[in-house]
């Protein structure tokens with residue numbers, strides 16, 4: 859069979875997918891500790907999680923008073939990067955701030 863001859867046998871006929879799954883979403887959760895300054899947590903929420911100042915303060919206080927709070931909900935790899943960036947920034951500043959993620 860030459861290159862130009864269309865093949866009439868052996869073709870794999872697959873129906874193209876008409877719908878794609880939505881990416882799975884993950885909650886990024888900030889955890890309380892006794893040492894990370896409140897202002898640092900607010901700054902993290904503003905810079906990494908793109909919260910407005912009042913919302914960043916509200917979330918920080920929820921972590922402070924209740925032990926944890928959701929900082930945002932993202933696809934897996936985005937959530938993973940935000941957790942890593944949060945913990946790295948805190949470590950560089952000498953604070954024990956921890957973040958984790960859980961499937962929505």
Ligand code: TYC
Nearest residue numbers: 888889890891894896921922
């Ligand atoms: N509990 C800390 C303090 O009193 C503040 C804090 C808030 C720490 C939120 C971590 O995720 C956190 N300085």
